[in-house]
Amino acid sequence: MRRPPLCNLILASGLFALTQLMTPTEAAAEARLALVIGQSAYRTVPELPNAANDAKGMAELLGNAGFTVTAAPNLAQIEMRQAISDFADKVSASGADTVALVFYAGHGLQIDGENYLVPVDLDPKREADIPLQGVRLNDLLNTLGALPTRARIFMLDACRNNPFPALSGAGHGLAIVDTKAGAPGSFISYSTSPGAEAEDGSGADSPYTTAALTVAKQPNIPIEEVFKRIRIAVAQSTDGRQIPWESSSLTTDFKFFGDGGRQPPAPTANAMALASATRSVADWRKDLQGKDARAAYDLVIADDTVEAYQAYIELYGQASYTPRLRTVLERRRQMLAWDRAVAINTRASFETYLANWGNSDLAATARRLLLRVQNRNYALPVAAAAVPVAVAMAPTCPCSTPTPPATPINPTVAPVIKKRVDDTTPKR
DSSP states (O other), X not given: OOOOOHHXXXXXXXXXXXXXXXXXXXXXXXXXXXXXXXXXXXXXXXXXXXXHHHHHHHHHHHHHTTOEEEEEESOOHHXXXXXXXXXXXXXXXXOSSEEEEEXXXXXXXXXXXXXXXXXXXXXXXXXXGHHHHSEEHHHHHHHXXXXXXXXEEEEEEOOOXXXXXXXXXXXXXXXXXXXXXXXXXXXXXXXXXXXXXXXOOSSSSOHHHHHHHHHTTSTTOBHHHHXXXXXXXXXXXXXXXXXXXXXXXXXXOOBSOOOTTOOOOOOOTTOGGGOOTTOOHHHHHHHHTTOOHHHHHHHHHHHOOXXXXXXXXXXXXXXXXXXHHHHHHHHHHHHHHHHHXXXXXXXXXXXXXXXXXXXXXXXXXXXXXXXXXXXXXXXXXXXXXXXXXXXXXSOSSTTOOOOOOSSOSSTTTHHXXXXXXXXXXXXX
């Protein structure tokens, strides 16, 4: 049997050792870029000391995870817009095999169904000032969503309590963002549920960032599993007052840290594998039946769906965790209804919302948007009256030809109606 030369054996063993030291990400030569924004030094309201600490901690974690990090603390509106634009330029230049991540710690607001990140120089006198002085979350999502990338990850440690007295009518927390409605390949995480407020924390970091700094560094864990574990950790540390939320349209796998090719750790006791967004209430009742109340609570928190919460409440009506889940479920249903009302944006959609949630914190906004829709609809007949009747008779498909009236209503346009541009048989 012929043996390979000694030099080949040495070279092969060296390459093997090198690959064991490299993470899967490094081996795949995946580019990673991160923009970390920490908003602490607000000029017209009290500072958020933990936001600066959160940003520093995340910048260090992401740097260790192979990201090239751009730190951007305490940004005014113009500076924040410029930082986002510059970051988009870097992502675009990096190519399609890039993971772009944005971490934001600071205040967040929702006005008229739109989410806004709050620059440190924001000084509103009324709600109408926010679109002028704030930075729309959708602008950030759309800017990066227009670029060819492997994945886009957004971590928002926002939604602290609203500190601006002039915005007393604004809704609590942030509105739902559905990543599936935009460009595929996005993952967005809120530090708390839509429509809820997050805590700044009593330690050096917020509860959300504290959990992220611990969980995300664990090796070889897919991003979806990372944020399920973060959600359970935050719910435990805040006694259920804060439950993080996320939406994903990722089309590729992502892990913050690899482990050099070793096998993933054994599943944890709370059996995360049961969590699934496709399960019905009946499915969840079957899965939870007979489980300890605490173990069942961790499972439904990890899943974070209406169906899971409903099943838990039905099965564990006397458990100590049930009252807090009733509150979470009610708020989630309200925010889903609000998301539908804003997306449809009709008189009927806002009237339906008000019929069910007329006493909610978003009711005043719903009435304002309803009035706006009514005024828009009232103006439509006036605009339509200026359009010649003949225009409305234009063919609705390429295979139909209008029949002109015996007596044209508008003689000046009658020849246009009768004129046939092409005598050939239209093709379907």
